[in-house]
Amino acid sequence: MPTQHPVTPGGNYDVVICGGGLAGQTLARQLKLNNPMLSILMIIKSEMPLAWNDFKVGESTVEISAFYFSEVLQLQDYFKNNHYKKFGFRYFIGDSTGLPASRPEIGLSSYAPYDSFQIDRGVFESDLYFMNLLANVTIISGASVKSVALSDSGGLHTITYQEDDGKTMYEAQGRWVVDASGRRCLIQRSLGLQEAPETACNATWWRVKGRLDVDDLVPREHTYDDYFMRVANRSRFYSTTHLMNKGYWVWLIPLASGHTSVGIVTTEAIHPFDTYNTYEKSMKWLNIHEPVLYTHMQQFEIVDFLKMKNYSYGSKQVFSTDRWACTGEAGLFTDPYYSPGSNFIAFENSMITRMITDDINGEEDWKPRVAEYNDFIINMNKWLTRSIQSSYTYFHLDIVIALSFIWDVAAGWSFICPRMFNSIYLTREATTDMKEVTLRFFSMAYNVEDFFNEWKQLTPNNYTFSFIDYLSIPFLRKIYDRNVKKGKSTEQLKAANEQNLVDIEIFVQCLFWIALEDVYPEMTDLVSRKPWLNAWAITLDISSWNTKHLFSPDTPPADISETYTQLKSLFINRHKSIAAHVDDFNYSFK
Known part of the structure; x- marks a missing residue:
């Protein structure tokens, strides 16, 4: 076993x-590679x-x-x-009072083609430690950084640290300094770069010893055969499971160490932190809001408990031409709903590695890219945090949250995944080629976010569903197959990017018509005609349709019937019979 270098x-x-x-x-591993x-x-x-059992969230x-x-x-x-x-x-x-089998479910029936993982963070970080020692990274553990004196004149940065004995201060100097100190945010705090979140959201989490499986909340009886048979191996255990209702979600994540991670995440406006900010309060909160899970949990041993208030935050700057950078939570942190924390680490570390490599090699063209890197990370954090946290208020509205999820997945696969899989965020040439289409998408995305927030205020919540296997929706699967792929040429990326925008625009058209049928079913003539729209102007505020030029699109019309059919057929009207639902659905295509 390798040991720390002197x-x-x-x-x-x-x-x-x-x-x-x-x-x-x-980052250390990537730099050494x-x-x-x-x-x-x-x-x-x-x-x-x-x-071996050290617990870290994420x-x-x-x-x-x-x-x-x-x-x-x-x-x-x-x-x-x-x-x-x-x-x-x-x-x-x-409805959290019922079994999971009686709640609308969004998930996969079989594993996705590209593997992702449930990481036991304590195990992974210890293993990385030994990998980095073998790669000749000099590591001092059990030491606390006390200050970082940044040079703004091209000189070396000075880092002062103290080892566990607490008696002696030491200094080290670096051409580059990278803050990876987590929520200590050494550089952010010293330079006053942190930005507070728009929405207050909080979380508590803990581990239980053993396998806490959402399927064990449902009796293994013939009554529930459909529930078990609609997933591979009749088991959901290896999913990242969310139990959700208005203003909150509860996670269940299995860990290879033999524990299960459980967490409560809420928006402060609906579920104040002081109602669940201790383990005892968290259990009482669960008993009220997720009683089936609470009852099942009584048989498990609790290993630990952690909490975090106002967990999200932004930043004005995370990289500098003065050769400093922040990565992970030392820079910013978005909402954990879609598990994006490691995504940000991936982008940040890759950008830092590119800047350091170019600088060490004597190249100067990395400096103009710093502003672009900052814009990408900071704006992606703002967009994701705002988009996710605004949706907490409609977690209980079946059709709204389902289509919001499908929108988020389609957007992420179309415009974020290709950047990592093909490293197009690292060069100015590639980002320039994609810039126009990407800007048009984000302009649309902010309007779609507002649209969902309009819809939540107006929906009668008549439409529901039993199970949505989102990767089996044909138009969404095409987006996945097109974009979750590496090794594309610049020409292929440009073509895929343009097709993504076309597909997303068609999706937004369908979104509008489904919402209009839900909110204004009396508009039979307009709904049956479904004219091509300005997808950047969709709104349920009828009085603003003309001023926003909703019916004056600047893009050529496309056939939306196939995508519309795929989306509308996911839902049924909870107040109508199956026969009436078929009639209602057919009416939509007159």
């Missing part, structure tokens, strides 16, 4: 990484290696972070051998 106080390094959690450890001769010092507050990966860990960090075999393969996202909506 450290000479006052040493100079190419890179000093302050912090050795997931962001810092993965790109340039084995790079001298790196990593200062870690915790004693390493971590205990266990669920999605396509972007899975690609980063498996392909960029070359850990594909490691993950297959040491962590659970993830069975996608899974959501149980609404």
Whole structure:
């Protein structure tokens, strides 16, 4: 087993990484894979290696972070051998007094083609620690960074740290300094760069010993055969499961160490933090809001408990031409609903690696890219946080949250995934080629977010569903297959990007007509005609249709019937018979 290298106080390094959690450890590995001769010092507050059962939140990966860990960090075999393969996202909506089998469910019936994982963070970070030692990263664990003196004149940065004995201060210098200190946010706080969130959201979480499986909340009786048979191997255990209702979601995540992670996440406006900010209060809260889960949990041993108030925050800057950078939670943190934390680490670390590599090689063209990198990370954080947290208020509305989820997945696969799978965010040429289409998409996306918030105010919530296997929706599967793919040429990426915008525009057209039928069913003539719309102007505010030029599109019309059929057929009217539902559905195509 490798051991820590002796450290000479006052040493100079190419890179000093302050912090050795997931962001810092993965960055060190990526830097060494790109340039084995790079001298790196990593200062870690915790004693390493971590205990085998050390608990850190952030266990669920999605396509972007899975690609980063498996392909960029070359850990594909490691993950297959040491962590659970993830069975996608899974959501149980609404009526929390009933069994999961009686709640509308969104999830997968079979595993997605591209693997993602449920990561046991304590295990992963300890394993990364040993990998980095083998790669000759100099590591000091059990030491706390006390200050970072940044040079703004091109000189070395000075990092002051103190080891566990608390008696002696040491200094190290680095050409680059990267803050990976987590929520200590050393550089952000010292420079006053943090931005408070628009919406207050909070969380508590804990681990239980053993397998807490959402399927064990449903009796293994013939009555529920349909529920069990609609998923692979009759098991949902390896999914990232969300139990959700108005203003909250509760997660269940399996860990390879034999524990299950459980968490409560809420918006403060609906579920104040002081109603569940201790373990005892969290149990009382669960008993009220998720009583079936609460009852089942009584048989499990609780291992630990953590909490976080106002967990999201933004930043004015995360990278600098003065050769400093922030990664992971040391820079910013979005909402965890779609498990995006490791996605941000993937993008940030890859940008940092590119800047450091170019700088060490004597190239100067990395400096103009810094502003673009900042814009990408900061604006993606703002967009995701705002979009996700505004949806908390309609988690209980079946058709609204279902189509909101499908929209989010389609948008992410279309305009975020290709950036990681093909590294197009790292060069100015590639981003310039994609810029016009991408800007048009984000302009549409902000309006769609407002549209969902209009819809939640007006819907009678008549439409529901039993189960939506989102990857089996044909138009969505085409988007997945087109974009969750590496090795594309610039021409292929441009063509795919343009087709993505066409598909997304068709989706938005369908979204409007489905919402209009839900909210204004009396508009039979307009709904039956379905004229091509300005997808950047959809709204349910009838009085603004003309001023927003809803019926004056500047794009050529396309046939929406196929996508519309796929989406509308997902839902039934809870107040009508099946025969009446068929008639209602057919009416939509007159």
